Amino acid sequence: MVTPVLDAVAVTAKDIERAMAFYTVLGFDFEGGFLSDDHVEPVRRPGEPRLMIDSAALMEKLTGEAPRAPNHSAFALLCDTPAEVDGMAKAVEEAGFSVLVQPWDAFWGQRYATVSDPDGYRVDLFAPL
Structure with a gap:
């Protein structure tokens, strides 16, 4: 197969x-x-x-029906460093878009944040700690 x-x-x-x-x-x-x-x-x-x-x-x-954004992350972007996660989340916020989950050090060993596009699609930003 x-x-x-x-x-x-x-x-x-x-x-x-x-x-x-x-x-x-x-x-x-x-x-x-x-x-x-x-x-x-x-x-x-x-x-x-x-x-x-x-x-x-x-x-x-x-x-035949209006699209609806999911209520969970649709995809994730791997960043090079934890600082890049922080910087991207800040840039999203400064550009007037939504940061749903501010960057944090996740227990699974990644710096993690979740942002939302204008239509509600969620995008995770992450990097290894």
């Missing part, structure tokens, strides 16, 4: 420009990525899955 490969993580956005601003704070680069009115993807670095952001209107048209 062939093992599938994780190729993409998808979220939806009521305001794609605002979503792009949030993910730019987290280090995603949209310059040179795929950009349209209903679907955007930042530049994909070698070996990483794609981040796909679809408009909420497009997803509602395709699925």
Whole structure:
């Protein structure tokens, strides 16, 4: 049996420009990525899955129901250092977005924080202690 490969993580956005601003704070680069009115993807670095952001209107048209953000983390970003977790959480907050869980030293040996994009999708930030 062939093992599938994780190729993409998808979220939806009521305001794609605002979503792009949030993910730019987290280090995603949209310059040179795929950009349209209903679907955007930042530049994909070698070996990483794609981040796909679809408009909420497009997803509602395709699925017949309005998208809802999950009530748990949808994906996590590995940072190089605990200080990078702290810095990214601070940058998210300073840019006017939500930090749901401030950085803390988790008992499993990681610096951990949870931020939320404008539509409520949660993104964990973590680094080994």
